[in-house]
Amino acid sequence: MRHFFEFLRSRIFLIQIGLALAVLVALCFLVLSWLKSTTHHGEFVEVPDFSKMSVMEMRKVAEGAGLRYEVLDSTNYDPDYPRFSILEQDPPAGNKVKVNRKIYFTVNPSGYKKVTIPNVIQVTQRNAKSMLRAVGLDVQRVTYIDELGKDMVYNMKHKGKYVKPGDKLPKTSKIELICGNGNIPESARIQAESNE
Numbered sequence: 112m113r114h115f116f117e118f119l120r121s122r123i124f125l126i127q128i129g130l131a132l133a134v135l136v137a138l139c140f141l142v143l144s145w146l147k148s149t150t151h152h153g154e155f156v157e158v159p160d161f162s163k164m165s166v167m168e169m170r171k172v173a174e175g176a177g178l179r180y181e182v183l184d185s186t187n188y189d190p191d192y193p194r195f196s197i198l199e200q201d202p203p204a205g206n207k208v209k210v211n212r213k214i215y216f217t218v219n220p221s222g223y224k225k226v227t228i229p230n231v232i233q234v235t236q237r238n239a240k241s242m243l244r245a246v247g248l249d250v251q252r253v254t255y256i257d258e259l260g261k262d263m264v265y266n267m268k269h270k271g272k273y274v275k276p277g278d279k280l281p282k283t284s285k286i287e288l289i290c291g292n293g294n295i296p297e298s299a300r301i302q303a304e305s306n307e
Contacts, residue, residue: 158214160204161197166218169197177210185217188282192219223247223282228267230276236262236290243286251285258291265289 118124156176161169166182173180185198192198199217202208226246231239240250258265266289267274274280 154210155207156210156212158200158202158204158206158208161200161214161216162204163192163196165193165196166216169216173214178208179211179213181213181215183215183217185220186224188220188223194219194221223284225279226282228274228276228278228280228286231264231267231288232276233260234264236264236288239264239288247282248280249283249285251287253288253290255290255292257294257296259293259295260291261293263291265291 156178158178159172159176161172164172169180187198189198196219197216198219201215202212208214226248228248229242229246231242234242236253243250256265268287268289269280269284274286280286
């Protein structure tokens, strides 16, 4: 045990400890320098505002700023933005990010997605409006025809053409409901009179 303590106080041991510490400090310095250069420590890029840019414009700007990107599809069409333009970005514009950071983009589709017209035939006008609104269709107007069922839906039109339940229309399309006015149709009146 006495030899061990003598060795700890010897000049050879102290030189070895000094060399080990010097190598450790040099190694730490080299690792930190390497990390700083590869992670671009302290180097930031301000994220540009990509909103309403086309995908082609976005690619040029992102690559010019040293950023990577990923385009995500959207099913929600926004009429205030051009078709196939950038709706949203993550991270938002103005944020400071590292070079080569990936930015995620949501793109405006070419139009509203199509929805299926629900079966509103023989349904009251009030219920039909609710059912159509629930799927994203609007009732533009209601016209009345001679039919016994007052405010009962007998037909539907879109842009002047008849449509039927199960047909697909773009969301927010305007529908015309053709409802009964409570009067007996002329054809039924003639038929009833001829049967007498």
